[in-house]
Every structure is written in C-alpha cells, then in structure tokens.
Amino acid sequence: MDDSRHTDTTQNPPDYRLGVGGVMLRDAWYYAMPAAALKRSTTVHRTLLGEPVLLGRAADGKVFALRDTCPHRGTLLSKGSFDGREVECPYHGWRFATDGSCTAIPSQAAAQRPQPQDVHAETFAAAEHQGNIWVYIGARKTQLPPVPEVPVLGDRLQLHVSMTFACNIDLAVIGLMDPAHGAFVHRSSLWRKADSIHEKHKDFSPLPESEGLGWCMDRHTASRNSRAYSLFLGGAPETEISYRLPSVRIEHARTPKYNYCGLTACTPVTADTTEVHHAMYWDLPAAPVLRAIMRPMALRFIDQDRRAVLSMQEGLAFNPPTMLVQDADTQTRWYYRLKREMLAAQAEARPPRNPITPVTLTWCS
Ligand code: FES
Ligand SMILES: [Fe+2]
Structure with a gap:
C-alpha cells in the first residue's frame, strides 16, 4: 500500500503510515x-x-x-x-x-x-x-523465540475455529484488532447494541521484550457492553489483552471463579489470502455443551469481521485518501510501526526496539 493515500489527522509524526502493506514478516x-x-x-x-x-x-x-x-x-x-x-x-x-x-x-x-x-x-x-x-x-534454525502461549489455561484447549480471509495479513490483523467496530459489525440484540457506545479509557504498555514485539492492554474490568463475556463467565470479568507481532492476539478474562483465554492468530497463506485461527480455552463446567454453543457463535463473529474487512478492501481498491484517528486507530498505527521496526531490525541484523511507551487511550465503543 502506498503511504501517500493516508492522511494524518493528528499531530503524530507520519511514521505509522501504511508503508509495509501486505509484506509477510519472516523469522x-x-x-x-x-x-x-x-x-x-x-x-x-x-x-x-x-x-x-x-x-x-x-x-x-x-x-x-x-x-x-x-x-x-x-x-x-x-x-x-x-x-x-x-x-x-x-x-x-x-x-x-x-x-x-x-x-x-x-x-x-x-x-x-x-x-x-x-x-x-x-x-x-x-x-x-x-x-x-x-x-x-525463516532462515534461523537455532535460538528461536518462544512460541506464543496463553496464561493459566494452557492444557484446556476447548475449541478451535478458523476461516480464510481473501485479503492480505495486514487487513486481517487490523480488522480483527480494531476497537471501534464492535457495535456495528457485531451488533446483536442480545449483547451489543449501537446505542450502548460509551467512552472508554484503557491503559497500554509495551510487551516485555522476552515475549517479542507488541503491546498489552493492561488488566481492566470488561466494559458494560461486553455482555457476551458476562453471560459466559457469570459476572463482569477482568480482562487483559496482548498483541504480538506478526499476528497473535491473546486475551485472558477472569472472574473470581472462572477463566477464559482466547488466542487469535493470522497466518498468511499467500500475499492475498490469510487464515484466521481462533483457539479458545476455558475452565467452566459443561464443556461439551458450551462447545456446541460457542462454535457457531465464534464462526459468526469471525465471519462478521471477514465481511467487514473485505468491504474495506473493496473500497481501498479505489485508492481513496484515508485517515487514522486518535486514539481509536492508534493500535493500527502501532501495528504498522512495529512491523516496520521488525523489518528494519531484520535488515540491519539487530534486535528490534519497541517504540511503544505506556499510555492511556480513550475511545468510544
Ligand atoms: S522421487 Fe522423483 S519427484 Fe520425488
Ligand atoms: Fe471484530
């Protein structure tokens, strides 16, 4: 993707711009x-x-x-x-x-x-x-980084669903991580309504170096329009989310009684086809019943994201000017920024440096 199509609406330096579109990160x-x-x-x-x-x-x-x-x-x-x-x-x-x-x-x-x-x-x-x-x-054969892992529930994989998105990895990743689309793309009379949008403040920090290049949305109480969670875990959970390059998002939600972890990973098949995998872990009782309920729900969610991303892709094919706003689009900027840093570090044969510093982001969703 070409940088020039993206308009910065903020005082941020333009280094988040989409100059690495579609590149498939190796190593x-x-x-x-x-x-x-x-x-x-x-x-x-x-x-x-x-x-x-x-x-x-x-x-x-x-x-x-x-x-x-x-x-x-x-x-x-x-x-x-x-x-x-x-x-x-x-x-x-x-x-x-x-x-x-x-x-x-x-x-x-x-x-x-x-x-x-x-x-x-x-x-x-x-x-x-x-x-x-x-x-x-990648070329490296020794001293590989640790594979991504979920906390607490590693031996309790309950459900895996996957879907193929006909787009490059970047569109899949930013489509899934976007924090402001829920009330529109995943609108549901049961758990998420457009009129439930309210202001949110979330604290972010860089991922510890040992875990790779990425960031963490610090532990917080899930917002009141995340009713799917509350229904599932029997109460408002505390949630922590991390994102790690190239494409792994890990979410851990917990109530005093139960835990849930979701691992979402995007794998490029080719430059314009991406597999989205979602692995779900939990320690709630009645796992077979929950699996039967959760599978179609998870597939429906991912398919909603898939259609949203493909609509964006169709629009972008016309090469329109676009903008990344503060703070709702900040994670998208970070994604591109970290990806560029990873490519630069690989080209210069040095460890990557995480440019993210702790910050509170505010958006309405
Ligand atoms: S043995 Fe001849 S192609 Fe594999
Ligand atoms: Fe989504």
Missing part, C-alpha cells in the same frame, strides 16, 4: 493447525507465506515439518505415503526421514550419484504447544 512462528487434527503417522499439506509445508506426526507422536516439494523433481511429498517414520515421494519413491535426511533413491545404481546421503529435504521448525501446532518460517 516468526505462525499458527499452522490445531494439534488434534494431525493424527499419528499422517501428514498434511499447508501453504504458509507462500511456502509449501508438509506437516506430519510420526508414529512416536512427534510433530515435524518438511518443505513439501521433493528435492528430485518437485512433486508434493504430502501426496505420497508416510509409514510413521519415513515419507515416500509418489513419483519415483525417494524416501525421507522426519529430519529431512534421504533414506532411499530407488532408481540409482550403486555406482551412481546422487546416493541418499547426498540429498536432504529442507525442514522447518515445528512446535506443538497448548493444543496448537506452530511452524517457524
């Missing part, structure tokens, strides 16, 4: 799939950031990831077979262990090259954590 963990969907001794194909990834779970339960193109002629390895230990390419039967080492090239006579020891399939770091599978996309 980061991306949400690949819920762990329960990957059975032992099976593999699946995923495209992440335009890269073909074979995700597999070995017979011993360990998750692994290979570049899903055969080093011989490029066939998708995930179209072949997997016996729980080795992947076999469907075209000429080359075989690969889960660490990428080649174990068989059936067409080669003993005196010919290459032999299996000469060939290696590329691997990706994969991690299974709290019921989710993450894949690290």
Whole structure:
C-alpha cells in the first residue's frame, strides 16, 4: 500500500503510515493447525507465506515439518505415503526421514550419484504447544523465540475455529484488532447494541521484550457492553489483552471463579489470502455443551469481521485518501510501526526496539 493515500489527522509524526502493506514478516512462528487434527503417522499439506509445508506426526507422536516439494523433481511429498517414520515421494519413491535426511533413491545404481546421503529435504521448525501446532518460517534454525502461549489455561484447549480471509495479513490483523467496530459489525440484540457506545479509557504498555514485539492492554474490568463475556463467565470479568507481532492476539478474562483465554492468530497463506485461527480455552463446567454453543457463535463473529474487512478492501481498491484517528486507530498505527521496526531490525541484523511507551487511550465503543 502506498503511504501517500493516508492522511494524518493528528499531530503524530507520519511514521505509522501504511508503508509495509501486505509484506509477510519472516523469522516468526505462525499458527499452522490445531494439534488434534494431525493424527499419528499422517501428514498434511499447508501453504504458509507462500511456502509449501508438509506437516506430519510420526508414529512416536512427534510433530515435524518438511518443505513439501521433493528435492528430485518437485512433486508434493504430502501426496505420497508416510509409514510413521519415513515419507515416500509418489513419483519415483525417494524416501525421507522426519529430519529431512534421504533414506532411499530407488532408481540409482550403486555406482551412481546422487546416493541418499547426498540429498536432504529442507525442514522447518515445528512446535506443538497448548493444543496448537506452530511452524517457524525463516532462515534461523537455532535460538528461536518462544512460541506464543496463553496464561493459566494452557492444557484446556476447548475449541478451535478458523476461516480464510481473501485479503492480505495486514487487513486481517487490523480488522480483527480494531476497537471501534464492535457495535456495528457485531451488533446483536442480545449483547451489543449501537446505542450502548460509551467512552472508554484503557491503559497500554509495551510487551516485555522476552515475549517479542507488541503491546498489552493492561488488566481492566470488561466494559458494560461486553455482555457476551458476562453471560459466559457469570459476572463482569477482568480482562487483559496482548498483541504480538506478526499476528497473535491473546486475551485472558477472569472472574473470581472462572477463566477464559482466547488466542487469535493470522497466518498468511499467500500475499492475498490469510487464515484466521481462533483457539479458545476455558475452565467452566459443561464443556461439551458450551462447545456446541460457542462454535457457531465464534464462526459468526469471525465471519462478521471477514465481511467487514473485505468491504474495506473493496473500497481501498479505489485508492481513496484515508485517515487514522486518535486514539481509536492508534493500535493500527502501532501495528504498522512495529512491523516496520521488525523489518528494519531484520535488515540491519539487530534486535528490534519497541517504540511503544505506556499510555492511556480513550475511545468510544
Ligand atoms: S519427484 Fe520425488 S522421487 Fe522423483
Ligand atoms: Fe471484530
């Protein structure tokens, strides 16, 4: 996206402007799939950031990831077979262990090259954590940052839903994090009405460096028009929300009795297609009943966001002038600003510096 289309309506320096539109940040963990969907001794194909990834779970339960193109002629390895230990390419039967080492090239006579020891399939770091599978996309192979994690409820993944948005990652991320659209996009006679809009003040702080580049909306009592929460948790909860680049939002809500955590992660499939994943954790009773109620609700919510984002995308295709207002759009500015800082840090081979300082933001929603 071009900077010049965005008008600053405030005294802020113009460094938030949308100069990194659609760039897919590398050297980061991306949400690949819920762990329960990957059975032992099976593999699946995923495209992440335009890269073909074979995700597999070995017979011993360990998750692994290979570049899903055969080093011989490029066939998708995930179209072949997997016996729980080795992947076999469907075209000429080359075989690969889960660490990428080649174990068989059936067409080669003993005196010919290459032999299996000469060939290696590329691997990706994969991690299974709290019921989710993450894949690290980037050149780095060691000293990887920790995978995102929810507090308190890590062993209680109750529900995962996902949806594909036909837009780049930036539009998906800023569409989901936007704080002022709820009363319009998610309007509901049950829990959110347009006339419930009121002024809010929220304290923000930078994310601790060890957790990556991002920010935190400090713990606060959920607002009175978040009735969905109150219904769900049986009382007004305290909520804390963090956002971490490239695309992970973690929310923790708690009442004296119960906890709820939501992990939302956007994964670019390609430059203009993004998967939105939402993993939900809770410790309330009657989990199966709640799951049955929550699944369609969660899908409806995300689909409302999807349609809102696609409408914005359709408008932006006309290259209109736009504006980012204070303070309702401040998190959108931060997102772009941090993304630019991450790209600069990667280009200069230095650790990123978080430019966010503690601040209270005010908006009506
Ligand atoms: S393309 Fe995979 S073995 Fe030939
Ligand atoms: Fe939304």
